Amino acid sequence: MSPKRGVAPLRRAEIVRATIRCLARDGYSGLTMKKVAREAGVSQGILHYYFADKRAILVAALETVTADLDQRVAAAQSREGRDPRARLLALIAACLRLAVEERAFWIVFVEFWGEMMHDRALREINAALYARTRRLIGAVVAQGVRSGVFRRTDVLRAAAVILGLVDGVSLQLTFDPTAFRVAEATRFCSDAVMRYLAREVS
Amino acid sequence: MSPKRGVAPLRRAEIVRATIRCLARDGYSGLTMKKVAREAGVSQGILHYYFADKRAILVAALETVTADLDQRVAAAQSREGRDPRARLLALIAACLRLAVEERAFWIVFVEFWGEMMHDRALREINAALYARTRRLIGAVVAQGVRSGVFRRTDVLRAAAVILGLVDGVSLQLTFDPTAFRVAEATRFCSDAVMRYLAREVS
DNA sequence: CGAAGATAATTGGTCGCCCAATCAAAAAAG
DNA sequence: CTTTTTTGATTGGGCGACCAATTATCTTCG
Structure with missing residues (x-):
């Protein structure tokens, strides 16, 4: 060198x-x-x-992983044009695929979770990512509400539900790959979210 | 001593x-x-x-935490008698409360997730817990389907959705306690699950 | 232009610390 | 007096951090 x-x-x-x-x-x-x-x-x-030290490298690593996840999710969703339904489904599919196909990133991300419990700096990097992601999902949901394809709802809470569902199912997929296939998980998650946001039939 | x-x-x-x-x-x-x-x-x-060594202690620790979580969730749900709706809501509330009020257990559990990625023994302990929990949730859902309060659905997939949602929202609650209150999270999770399982209005 | 010094980048060895694991011996109980 | 339980010191190794020396690049000025 x-x-x-x-x-x-x-x-x-x-x-x-x-x-x-x-x-x-x-x-x-x-x-x-x-x-x-x-x-x-x-x-x-x-x-x-x-x-400066090992910890600084780890902080930089989390920042990088975080930025990457952010970008991938945003990209997947924006590729689908203006249909809120399609955007949301693309976002969900991208998250679940990430957890399986881009294992490295997802594994590293989960590993950091444990450390965040005892490290404010790491926790805040993550909290910022999650707040951003909830805002992104919230915006898509809001668009759907305005155009009448989704029911009226608190979009930030809806975003928390959708993000939580995706994370939780990704975890199950990671820990026990025999439980479900990605395609299957994508289908039933999408189904769940669509039912959750469906307009009341009155 | x-x-x-x-x-x-x-x-x-x-x-x-x-x-x-x-x-x-x-x-x-x-x-x-x-x-x-x-x-x-x-x-x-x-x-x-x-x-034998440090790892053996950690395995025993995960087994203990796992058994404890299992028991608490099962207990919360069984206290509610026979109404599937009440049982499911109690289960959801118990999980979310656990993540906030019994921080120690939940923190330790999340910490293990990272290690599971590289340790088959730990991963299998966890996979067994999740399979059991899905079966428990699935049974409650099945009861609701039979008694007509929930729509017909694949109960194991529904269980994966419900468990995923609860885990994912618990995580958000843990990482960023300013984002939502427990009571609030319990409400919107319950709402989401009830909508998800609601019978089609035809 | 080209030598000379300053600066930036890189190396590999060293230091002290703390770790998990081991063990001989002691202490308590049967 | 044997067996089970407990101790605390020891050991060997690996860790993060530090640093003096080296190399390459840039800058300055004769």
């Missing part, structure tokens, strides 16, 4: 990516600076050149 | 309870044998007399 000027931000990002790979492979409790350095193909010392 | 004969099982249980308290206080990554011994008021050496 020959030192090049001006590549600091790239190196930083590479270290973070290596960290995420390590977390996905060996878990939170198996993460060491040595392994991260090895995975990134750099020396151990350099980790402390770019990050 | 004076050694008494025949108290082996009690000592074991005390060590496990101390472990759970430690996990709740300092988290998974902060758990050390020294801390557990101190919390249990015994010497470090004795931990290895009752358990």
